[in-house]
Amino acid sequence: MSHLKKELKTSNMLLDWYKTNKRALPWRESSDPYIIWISEIILQQTRVAQGMDYFYRFTERFPDVASLASAEEDEVLKYWQGLGYYSRARNLHAAAKSIMDKFGGVFPSEYKDVLSLKGIGEYTAAAIVSFVWNKPYPVVDGNVFRVLSRLYAVDTPIDTTSGKKQFTELAGIVMNPEKAGAHNQAVMEFGALQCVPQNPDCEACPLKECCMAYASHTVQSFPVKQNKTKTRPRYFHYLYIIYKGQTWLSRRGKKDIWEGLYEFPLIETEQPADFAALQETDAFRHLFDGAGKLNVSVDIPEIKHVLSHQVLHTAFYRVEIEKISDALNSYLAVPYKDIERYAVPRLVHIYLEKLNGNLSE
DNA sequence: AACCCGGGGAA
DNA sequence: TTCCCAGGGTT
Numbered sequence: 264m265s266h267l268k269k270e271l272k273t274s275n276m277l278l279d280w281y282k283t284n285k286r287a288l289p290w291r292e293s294s295d296p297y298i299i300w301i302s303e304i305i306l307q308q309t310r311v312a313q314g315m316d317y318f319y320r321f322t323e324r325f326p327d328v329a330s331l332a333s334a335e336e337d338e339v340l341k342y343w344q345g346l347g348y349y350s351r352a353r354n355l356h357a358a359a360k361s362i363m364d365k366f367g368g369v370f371p372s373e374y375k376d377v378l379s380l381k382g383i384g385e386y387t388a389a390a391i392v393s394f395v396w397n398k399p400y401p402v403v404d405g406n407v408f409r410v411l412s413r414l415y416a417v418d419t420p421i422d423t424t425s426g427k428k429q430f431t432e433l434a435g436i437v438m439n440p441e442k443a444g445a446h447n448q449a450v451m452e453f454g455a456l457q458c459v460p461q462n463p464d465c466e467a468c469p470l471k472e473c474c475m476a477y478a479s480h481t482v483q484s485f486p487v488k489q490n491k492t493k494t495r496p497r498y499f500h501y502l503y504i505i506y507k508g509q510t511w512l513s514r515r516g517k518k519d520i521w522e523g524l525y526e527f528p529l530i531e532t533e534q535p536a537d538f539a540a541l542q543e544t545d546a547f548r549h550l551f552d553g554a555g556k557l558n559v560s561v562d563i564p565e566i567k568h569v570l571s572h573q574v575l576h577t578a579f580y581r582v583e584i585e586k587i588s589d590a591l592n593s594y595l596a597v598p599y600k601d602i603e604r605y606a607v608p609r610l611v612h613i614y615l616e617k618l619n620g621n622l623s624e
Numbered sequence: 625a626a627c628c629c630g631g632g633g634a635a
Numbered sequence: 636t637t638c639c640c641a642g643g644g645t646t
Binding site: 302303304305306307308309310311313314348350351354381382383384385386387390402404405406407447448451452454455460461518 | 640
């Protein structure tokens with residue numbers, strides 16, 4: 264654990280830069296581990312601007328561990344609606360219950376205890392214990408990968424096991440253990456504002472003198488990544504079924520996107536299908552067997568919804584029925600005025616907004 | 625080690 | 636379009 268002179272100087276320069284350049288963010292006003300925890304989970308793979316309103320709403324409704332633990336999972340998901348990566352919300356809820364049961368309702372301060380909570384990995388555990396208690400655990404997030412890979416011209420791919428291990432070790436060497444909390448935040452803020460992914464302004468960088476990538480004019484080639492993501496198309500057909508002021512929803516299950524969120528009855532096809540083709544599917548026949556005559560309307564055109572690894576080609580059909588089919592009894596009957604009470608995927612929310620827009624015109 | 629999980633902003 | 640964001644869990 265050698266803390267060399269050069270690293271100490273680097274850390275001090277980052278701390279100086281941070282002092283004058285850090286953004287005023289609401290969670291930086293708090294030393295409550297609960298507040299820090301919520302902010303860290305929201306900010307996973309999420310930009311500050313995108314998560315800000317969610318942070319305010321969430322911490323107002325659930326101001327502490329006890330209030331979160333005693334809530335219904337559906338309500339927690341509702342406060343997460345639209346933010347994505349919904350396992351974060353489910354894990355937050357489960358972890359809050361775990362803190363009540365195993366830690367007497369007091370947020371744990373031991374690294375290993377924090378790490379044991381659902382949804383908290385090495386990064387988030389290090390962030391919480393260093394920010395709140397100044398414990399010497401280095402954070403390694405996307406910013407740290409970028410800053411360190413450039414400073415030391417490390418070309419090990421960051422998305423590999425050995426890469427993560429190597430950068431974690433390097434982060435520990437660069438960190439000043441006596442100022443762990445401030446240092447960790449300084450590196451990340453530096454990565455977010457100065458050492459940015461595309462076209463960083465290296466001439467204005469206070470660390471350009473000691474940056475190996477800058478010296479060799481290879482800043483843009485860091486960090487190195489290995490895996491390339493591939494997307495697959497999917498074809499969704501939602502049935503917004505209307506009967507006497509009510510509609511039907513279902514709760515999505517495990518091993519697919521949007522676990523725990525609600526949606527209209529869904530038929531997925533392997534290939535693109537128009538309504539004529541959809542009517543010929545077994546799923547469609549089963550769903551409406553015994554529903555009488557169908558009055559189908561297409562209020563909005565197909566929506567292309569892009570996720571990280573999937574492109575959803577989605578059609579919505581509004582279907583008025585004459586009788587309740589047997590198949591519908593396995594769904595949740597809901598007065599359609601109450602749909603907004605349920606957490607739905609962004610895609611479904613978009614549809615409902617457009618539909619309301621059309622109706623009010 | 626490979627794969628899965630959302631949504632949005634910036635270039 | 637492409638990249639990537641205060642990552643983590645499952646298999």
